[in-house]
Amino acid sequence: MSNPVETRLSEMGITLPEANAPAANYVPFVKVGDTLYVSGQISMKDGKMITGKVGADLSVDEGAAAARTCALSLLSQVKAACGGDLSKLKRVVKLTGFVNSTPEFGDQPKVINGASDFLVEALGDIGRHARSAVSAGALPFGVAVEIEGIFQIAE
Structure with missing residues (x-):
C-alpha cells in the first residue's frame, strides 16, 4: 500500500532528515491518545544550525526558509513517533513558531509562513493548521527559528 505523504514528499524532491535527539532533559514528542505533541524543532540545514536575528542578519525570505527546515524536522519527529509510517498522520493541528x-x-507571521506553506503544499488539507507566530529576543544556540507542533495521528 502506498503512503500518500511519502509519495508527495518524494515528488517534491524532499528527503526528511533524521529525527534529532533532544538537546536537554526532555523528550522529542509525547503521545496522548491520538494527539502528538512535538517539542520545538530548531532551524537546521545539512546538519548545521541556521543562526541569526531576522531583521538584522537574515531577511524575511531567509527566515521563512529557516522555518521550512523546522517543518521538515517536525515531520521527521512525527514519522519517528508513528514507527516510520507517515500515513498515520491525520492532521497538523497547531504550530507555535518563535522567530x-x-x-x-513585525513580520513574524511571514517568517512562519515558510513552515505553514510547506506543510500545506506537502500534505494538502491535512496540513492546514491553527498557528501562533511570536518574536523571541533570543533562541537556543542563536538559531533563527524554532517551531513546536501538535498533530493528530492514528492510534
Whole structure:
C-alpha cells in the first residue's frame, strides 16, 4: 500500500532528515491518545544550525526558509513517533513558531509562513493548521527559528 505523504514528499524532491535527539532533559514528542505533541524543532540545514536575528542578519525570505527546515524536522519527529509510517498522520493541528528577531521586526507571521506553506503544499488539507507566530529576543544556540507542533495521528 502506498503512503500518500511519502509519495508527495518524494515528488517534491524532499528527503526528511533524521529525527534529532533532544538537546536537554526532555523528550522529542509525547503521545496522548491520538494527539502528538512535538517539542520545538530548531532551524537546521545539512546538519548545521541556521543562526541569526531576522531583521538584522537574515531577511524575511531567509527566515521563512529557516522555518521550512523546522517543518521538515517536525515531520521527521512525527514519522519517528508513528514507527516510520507517515500515513498515520491525520492532521497538523497547531504550530507555535518563535522567530529570533530584532525588537522592531513585525513580520513574524511571514517568517512562519515558510513552515505553514510547506506543510500545506506537502500534505494538502491535512496540513492546514491553527498557528501562533511570536518574536523571541533570543533562541537556543542563536538559531533563527524554532517551531513546536501538535498533530493528530492514528492510534
